[in-house]
Amino acid sequence: MEPGLANQRHPVVREAGAARGISASWHAWVTWLRDKPMVVARMSLVHADPLQSNKTGEKQGPVLVGKPDTVEQGMMMRTGYFRAVIGTVLAVVALSAGSDATEKKPLFDMQEIRNPRSLAVKVLQDWHRVNGPVPTRQKLVTIRVGEIWPGREYRMPVRMVVPANRKARGFHLTGGNTLRRLERDTRLTRLDQDLLRGGVGLVYTVVQVLAQSGLGEMGRESEARFARSLDPHDKIQYWAWPATMMRAITAAHAETGHFEAKGRVAMSGGSKNGATPSMAIIHDERMTAVFASVSPIWDSPLRLCDRKAWDELEAVAGRFRNRFLGGHFGPNFNREALAAGRSWADLQNFAAETSDAVFVSRNLKQLRARKVDMLFHPGTHDFVAFDLAWGGAHHKDIPIYLGANTGHGQRKGHPKLERGQQNRIAFLLRHFFPEQVEPLLPSPAVAQEVVDGRLKAWVRFPAGAGEESGRIWWMFDRPIDGSPGYLSRLIPDDQSIEMKFDSTTKTWHASIPLDPKASRIDFFSNHRKVIRYRGARHATYVSSPYTRATLRGEKQ
Template sequence: MKQVIVIMYFICSYSLLAEVKLFDMAAMRDASTLEVEVLKDWYVVPGKIKTRQKLITIKVGEFIPGKDYRVPVRFIVPVGQKAKGFHLTGGNNLKSINNDARLRGVEADLIQGGVGLVYTIVQKLDSWGQRELSQQSEALFSKTLNSHYSVQYWAWPASLMRSITAAYAEEDYFEKGQVACSGGSKNGATPSVAVIHDERISAVHATVSPISESPLRLCDEKAWADLREYNKHHPSQTNKRSKQSGMHPFLGGTHGPRYNEAALAAGATWQDLKSLANELADQIFPAKHFEILKKRGVELSFHPGTHDFVAYDMAYVGKNYPQLPIYLKANTGHGKGGDKSQFRGQANKTAFLLRHFFASEIESLLESPQVTTKKEGAYLQIEVQFPEGSKVETGEVFWMYNRAPDGSEAYLSEAFPSENQVVMEYNDQKGIWLAKIKITEGSQQIDFFSTHKKSLSFKGRKLETYLSSPYTRIDLK
């Protein structure tokens, strides 16, 4: 019943939301309203890499009337110098953020290079002691569906932006520079929203999180009718075993759990749903702003997975945003690791961050290639071309015939067959990577992508990076 109330009020209120931005950016940047509480003032943390650290809590803003939303923030900077810019993450919990940070991997590289680290918490509120605030905000959102009362749309992205403000308020320890965010799931989705609104963010590395709008996300009535018809006649193997027909609660959702069924049952129309989704889309999907972000100098990298219930629309993304830098590993997503031997040693995030902060010390990563296909009798010829001088070392193609449509349970459960992969050949004269696939008789369509390697070196250390071609769906009929 609570969900129905939320949906109906949201539908009635969407026209008002059209006039409201998700964030008041002047407020996000206002350091005078942080109301900082110092838990541990600046102190030296010994170890192989010495750092100076500070732990505070800050006021993000008034979340619900009369109730502030506060988050902890840990600052980490080099000893003996200011940090120039920083790497910001929300994938922490209350226990870890209260403990001194002991650095390793790319974080150690960043500190040694003079870049700071900023930790905060982007998690469900009730998972770190704020159950009452969570319940109160949900109740208020149920009455108003004002996006300001949503942890997903306001509180989490605002936490990152206010953490940036708090860091730069520490003028003796931070100076202005690049700000890169990274994380997976909610910690991929949150900076992907924040980067649209906050020009201080210069890079986002996001894993298993939403990237763009698509017909299902935008509540297109025909897309949903086609999906229901498909599910009716093609239950997934999981549903066959359980003798259930339900879909995963995130499949088809605009930016998280879907609400279509409950809204329609409560009397909404498809036009209501479409208007609401379109209003949100411009404020939450980074793909829609890719060219603007690129002109701003923002660097992006996405690892959506091929079988993820949040990034369930890769065919749409590949068709409409082929320029996006995306890495795909077959049969991966939330809780799905795919073939462990596939692209072993992949160091994309490490290389991405090092390149972003130390561009003069490491070569550039690969840029998205162009893909062309040609059907020749019983074969499909695939050509992948990278920009000149890309120094691509390898290429492999992965494919599946007659894959279930985006957003279906079968889309998640039916894997790319292990035998459906082939090493590509490089044509030096044309500067293209080639593969020829024999089409299985009776196949209606083929989904494929290629993944390519480029090895980089940072301070004598080899880093293997991978980038994929756009996920491509071809009609074979």
């Protein structure tokens, strides 16, 4: 069958060998043509001198192109002409590659995302007053997010909440809601009340597996389409969920009588509701802050389908089945894509071409230029954020908090876990009210040294940061990132101690006795700062970079 031109809606749909800028369709066409020499022969056969001279003046014998029994008698291809034909084909391919790339739509059409006229708003509950400790006005609508694939509309609900007596300036946007919950007037939490008193609105939408929204069939079709196409627009997590949050902003801003045109937009959530805003904020400059827990942060080799990393993982852990471990940006779809006929090279190409649009770690420069606030809670034992050792080594300046022995499905936590941690509340209060709330702690620097059978660790914050405490945790010979053992082997109860502060060097330090049989040690420290707002105290914590130190016999 001749190569088709399907799945060309997005430039990440490329075949192996297309790295030079040749689109999947053209690359496949040239490959097919290469394997069909008679086609070339029939395109370029001419009468040829059987003893034509080459550039060196030597005589050449006849050059037959195609099968001898199918080439017309006396019809031969001149080498130079053949080269000219191939050159012409490649030139057309190159030109097409440029036009092909420009004609394709990016993952998000941001002009359309911001277009309120295409929302097709359906009002379920018009603006109405809701009394309570902080009176509000609320409205519930559904909006058209867009077409998840041609001809299939994707709609989601949005509830908007503003102060009763004024417009909201900025808002807190969340997706961790259900249809049933949004049907009811919002009952305000203490944080909600603080935000509304300060003039900040609330916007709620739904970022959940589609079965929970009564769209299970669409969700299943989306997965099947994506496995065949590797087009991120076909997959809910890459297009529909981020687009939902961005379109919710458009819907709120369209309510000009209730929201001011300018204002900060902060997002918070965990799991899919941590990953979704982390991705959306890369694309939408209206978004100004993201607080995300148990969700991907960085583009580690496993996520990029690096063959060496996967070989190392499988050599240690064997072939295992886990829905998330090793996934690019959430569930691991590698097996499904391979079963649908895609190759490992296809998966690598997909990861290489989509990761700039997905990972915060690849967009730090532009996010910081926009002054975006960020804080991440990956958890120390999470199957979505499964690559702490790699991230700690390569992204020491991304602010994180590591709750010891926390993550999806980890119910107990470490005995020394900071149970009163209120990072999310303080993060949002600081973002919206920077003149009234002190900053949270920045990421500190860490150093370590092995001396006389002990690991000595030092942690230093910038001057004036205001850290109040330090505690360190450690593990020996933790299984590698992405492995089942990474999740199951927890930090032992007795492997945590308080750190001491040296006022001379302005560092927190600890000395850890080493296991003489261990080949490496992983460690991190947590540090507290209490944030105050309207008489309330909020204990916040930030972690030093997760650090893996080689003790003997292994590469770090």
